[in-house]
Structures are given as C-alpha cells and as structure tokens.
Amino acid sequence: MASYSTNEFRSGMKVMLDGDPCNILDNEFVKPGKGQAFNRVKLRNLKTGRVWERTFKSGESLEGADVIDVSLEYLYSDGEFWHFMDPDSFEQYQADATTVGDSHLWLKEQDKCEVTLYNGSPLSVSPPNFVELEITETDPGLKGDTASGGTKPATLSTGAVVKVPLFLNEGEIIRVDTRTGDYQNRAAKV
Amino acid sequence: MKWQPAAEPDTLRQRALLLDRVRRFFKKRHVLEVETPLLCQHGVTDPAIEAYQVTDAQGDRYLQTSPEYAMKRLLASCDAPLFQICRVFRKGEVGPRHNPEFSLLEWYQPGFDHHQLMNEVAELVIECLGKRPIRKKAYRDLFLETVQIDPFTDPVEALQNAAHLHLDTGALSGDRDLWLDLLMSHVIEPQLDGLYFVYDYPASQAALANIVSDGGVRIGQRFELYVDGMELANGYCELTDVREQRRRFIADNALRRKRGQLQRSIDGYLLAALEHGLPECSGVALGIDRLLMLQVGADDIRDVLAFDWGRA
Numbered sequence: 001m002a003s004y005s006t007n008e009f010r011s012g013m014k015v016m017l018d019g020d021p022c023n024i025l026d027n028e029f030v031k032p033g034k035g036q037a038f039n040r041v042k043l044r045n046l047k048t049g050r051v052w053e054r055t056f057k058s059g060e061s062l063e064g065a066d067v068i069d070v071s072l073e074y075l076y077s078d079g080e081f082w083h084f085m086d087p088d089s090f091e092q093y094q095a096d097a098t099t100v101g102d103s104h105l106w107l108k109e110q111d112k113c114e115v116t117l118y119n120g121s122p123l124s125v126s127p128p129n130f131v132e133l134e135i136t137e138t139d140p141g142l143k144g145d146t147a148s149g150g151t152k153p154a155t156l157s158t159g160a161v162v163k164v165p166l167f168l169n170e171g172e173i174i175r176v177d178t179r180t181g182d183y184q185n186r187a188a189k190v
Numbered sequence: 191m192k193w194q195p196a197a198e199p200d201t202l203r204q205r206a207l208l209l210d211r212v213r214r215f216f217k218k219r220h221v222l223e224v225e226t227p228l229l230c231q232h233g234v235t236d237p238a239i240e241a242y243q244v245t246d247a248q249g250d251r252y253l254q255t256s257p258e259y260a261m262k263r264l265l266a267s268c269d270a271p272l273f274q275i276c277r278v279f280r281k282g283e284v285g286p287r288h289n290p291e292f293s294l295l296e297w298y299q300p301g302f303d304h305h306q307l308m309n310e311v312a313e314l315v316i317e318c319l320g321k322r323p324i325r326k327k328a329y330r331d332l333f334l335e336t337v338q339i340d341p342f343t344d345p346v347e348a349l350q351n352a353a354h355l356h357l358d359t360g361a362l363s364g365d366r367d368l369w370l371d372l373l374m375s376h377v378i379e380p381q382l383d384g385l386y387f388v389y390d391y392p393a394s395q396a397a398l399a400n401i402v403s404d405g406g407v408r409i410g411q412r413f414e415l416y417v418d419g420m421e422l423a424n425g426y427c428e429l430t431d432v433r434e435q436r437r438r439f440i441a442d443n444a445l446r447r448k449r450g451q452l453q454r455s456i457d458g459y460l461l462a463a464l465e466h467g468l469p470e471c472s473g474v475a476l477g478i479d480r481l482l483m484l485q486v487g488a489d490d491i492r493d494v495l496a497f498d499w500g501r502a
Binding site for chain 2: 007017018028029030031032033034035036037038040052053054055056057058
C-alpha cells in the first residue's frame with residue numbers, strides 16, 4: 001500500500017493509524033509564522049467509529065489502508081453472520097454482528113447495501129437511505145384517520161420498531177428513512 | 191473549470207480600501223514607501239521557512255519570503271522610517287490561514303524599541319478594524335497562566351506533558367521549540383481575543399530580534415500580535431550586531447543540516463550593511479490578507495484572495 005504525506009491528506013482518504021484503518025475527515029495546516037508546521041487531522045476510526053483529532057509534524061506520512069466501499073446485495077442471515085454478494089462477480093462476503101451493528105434493523109433480502117471492505121473483509125455495513133418493510137405487529141388501524149397526526153409503534157419484519165400513523169395495519173408495506181428511523185409513507189403493496 | 195475569482199466583488203473592494211487606509215496611515219507619519227526585489231540571490235536561512243528557487247542562467251534566485259534583508263540594507267543607508275507592501279512566497283504553506291503567495295506589510299522605525307512599535311501596530315490595526323480591547327503580555331507569563339509551564343526553564347518533558355493534557359500528538363517528538371510552537375498554535379493562540387500582543391520570547395525563538403539577559407534567562411526582544419485568535423504580525427527590536435547575525439545564519443544552516451533540509455547561502459549584502467551600521471530600530475511584518483480576513487469576517491484566506499493557490 002502506498003504511503004501518504006500530511007500535505008497529501010484529503011478528506012475521504014483511508015490510512016492506517018495505530019494499527020487501525022481510519023478515514024480522514026479534515027486536514028488543517030497550522031503554522032506559526034516563525035515556527036514549525038503541523039497538520040491537525042480529524043479522523044474516524046473505521047473499526048470503532050470514534051472521531052478525534054491528532055496533530056502531526058508536517059511532512060510525516062502514514063500508510064494507506066486497504067479500504068474500499070462496495071455495493072453488495074444482502075442475501076440472508078444465519079443468526080451468526082449476515083451474508084452479502086457482489087452482484088457482478090457473485091463473490092460472497094459474511095459480516096458478524098459487530099460489523100453489521102444497528103444496520104441489521106434495516107436489512108431486507110435483495111436490497112443493495114454500501115459495505116466497507118478492509119483487507120477484503122466487511123468492516124461496516126450501511127443500509128440504503130430508504131427501505132420498504134412490512135409491518136408485522138401493530139395495534140389495529142383506525143379507519144379513515146389519515147389526518148389526526150397521532151402515531152403508534154409498529155414492529156417491522158426486520159425487528160425494527162418505528163412510529164407510524166394510526167390508520168396503518170399489519171401486513172402493510174411502509175417506507176422508512178434508515179438514517180433517522182422515521183416513517184415516510186405507505187408503499188404500494190407488492 | 192472555475193475561472194472566476196474566489197473572493198466576492200465586495201471583498202475585493204474592501205481590499206483596495208484597506209491598502210489605501212494603510213498607505214494613508216504611513217503617509218501621515220512620514221514613513222517612506224519603498225520597493226525591493228522579489229527575486230534575490232539569497233534565500234532565507236530560517237529552517238521553518240522554505241523559499242521557492244527559480245532557475246536562471248546566471249545562477250538560481252529565490253522568491254523572497256519577506257523583504258527584511260533588503261529593507262535593512264535600505265535602513266543602513268538612509269536611516270529613515272520605511273514601509274513596504276509586497277508579495278512574499280513561502281513554499282508548502284497552504285491552509286485556511288495560509289496561501290503560499292501572500293501580501294505582507296513590513297515597516298521599520300529607527301529609534302523605536304519593540305514596545306513603541308507595538309503601540310504603533312495597535313494604532314494601525316484599530317484604524318483598520320475599529321476599536322477593540324488591547325492586551326499585552328510577556329510570553330513567559332502567558333504560558334504560566336494558560337498552560338502552567340515555564341517556557342524558559344521547565345524541562346522538555348514538562349512541555350510535552352502539558353501538550354498531552356490538551357492534544358493527541360501520537361508519536362510526535364521534537365525539541366523544546368517544537369512543543370512550545372505546538373502549545374502556542376494549538377492551545378494558547380485560539381484563546382487570544384481582541385488585540386493581543388505577546389512579547390519577549392525565548393532566545394531560541396528570537397529569529398532576527400535582539401537578545402538580552404533578564405532574570406537569569408536569555409530573552410529575544412520579539413513580539414507577535416494575535417487578533418481574535420489569529421496570528422497577524424511579528425516584530426523585533428532588531429538585531430544590529432553583525433557578528434551575532436553571522437552566528438545566527440550559521441546556526442540556522444546547522445539546524446537545516448540536522449533536519450535534512452537544504453543549506454542556504456548567507457546573504458553577504460545584509461552582513462555588509464550591518465558592518466556599515468544598522469540604526470537601532472524595530473521592525474514588524476503584518477499579513478495583509480489576514481487583516482482583510484478580520485475586516486470582512488472571513489474564516490478562510492481563500493475568501494479574501496482574487497485567485498487563491500488552487501486557482502492561481
């Protein structure tokens with residue numbers, strides 16, 4: 001892997017730091033007129049998600065990290081691992097619970113997910129921004145109540161619980177924003 | 191392709207107004223405006239500053255990083271207050287407050303010590319930015335109050351520990367000055383509100399300032415002005431001793447060698463001028479682009495340049 005000098009650091013660049021792959025978020029050149037130059041770098045540890053700042057002497061370098069983002073199709077979960085497939089090469093990948101994290105609440109079979117691969121293995125999984133899921137459990141719908149603005153909890157086929165309008169019933173398909181967990185609208189029945 | 195200017199049209203008008211205001215300030219005080227060469231035979235020896243080298247059939251030249259050497263030669267020959275507004279160039283300095291090519295205002299006042307010059311700097315800055323609180327503090331007191339270390343006498347480990355209280359520096363290592371620069375630029379500078387003058391630096395950071403002994407430590411009669419957490423100007427009660435100047439040139443090159451940097455030829459013209467006699471004086475360099483940033487409230491130097499480094 002190539003190594004990069006502080007003056008080449010750009011946001012989005014993946015580097016190895018203290019043995020972990022990190023994403024560079026920001027790189028600020030700091031130098032007193034008559035003094036030594038530093039780079040104050042904001043990073044995200046891609047394993048732990050921690051975001052922090054580290055200061056380097058300008059001109060120091062870091063090894064690049066073998067990290068790439070790929071779009072994979074979610075296949076199924078066997079309880080221990082979540083399985084994904086590259087739709088072009090048909091290559092399969094498995095991710096454990098730590099890697100998948102809360103994303104499992106939004107994974108629907110055959111949906112495309114952004115998966116970050118580190119040294120060829122999944123490091124993190126991001127669901128699509130919007131998913132359509134079936135309501136499996138909720139209180140019976142109040143007929144005709146489409147305007148009162150009230151909500152009730154509904155459990156979806158993935159196990160996620162979202163607040164939905166009162167008129168919705170079990171078996172209906174809804175569209176959810178996975179970044180906020182907010183109900184968007186009722187989707188057409190499949 | 192972005193061919194348009196980076197700055198808003200109004201900011202460009204503000205720049206013209208600022209330059210006009212600065213020139214009027216000096217005209218009123220009978221300070222003579224001068225121009226000196228941008229391409230010189232000798233580059234700066236300061237290890238923290240790299241000059242661009244320009245190829246020429248008769249020998250390489252250096253784009254000036256400040257007009258200091260040339261202006262001192264003028265002072266040695268005419269002994270009058272001088273100012274200059276010019277472009278200077280510093281290799282590799284790109285960031286929200288740095289552009290490798292920038293405008294510098296530099297002036298010299300014969301007979302002034304650095305405290306008198308600080309007063310004049312404050313008058314100019316207030317004339318440009320409007321009234322703001324002015325504070326002055328010795329470098330040593332500032333460090334004692336803000337990060338609880340004595341920058342002159344505490345061991346390097348204490349400086350390092352103070353930095354680690356505030357910052358993640360990983361495997362960063364270096365001498366006293368590295369830790370002092372780090373604490374100053376990352377921890378202390380952001381706290382310096384209003385017009386904040388810091389003066390009397392450790393001798394190792396004197397650059398071209400006169401050095402005096404005081405209370406058992408050696409102090410460089412240098413000052414810096416910070417405005418609202420941003421370094422704006424750097425000045426000295428100027429070194430006039432030719433032997434000490436030669437010694438510092440040699441020491442700079444020794445440090446360059448140690449750090450694996452290129453050696454710089456010593457400017458014989460400056461030494462000859464000092465040999466002839468530089469009047470006792472103080473001088474200061476002030477970043478015009480940063481002054482404009484403060485005037486228009488910009489956070490990024492690109493917002494005040496017609497064409498920043500990326501589109502120059």
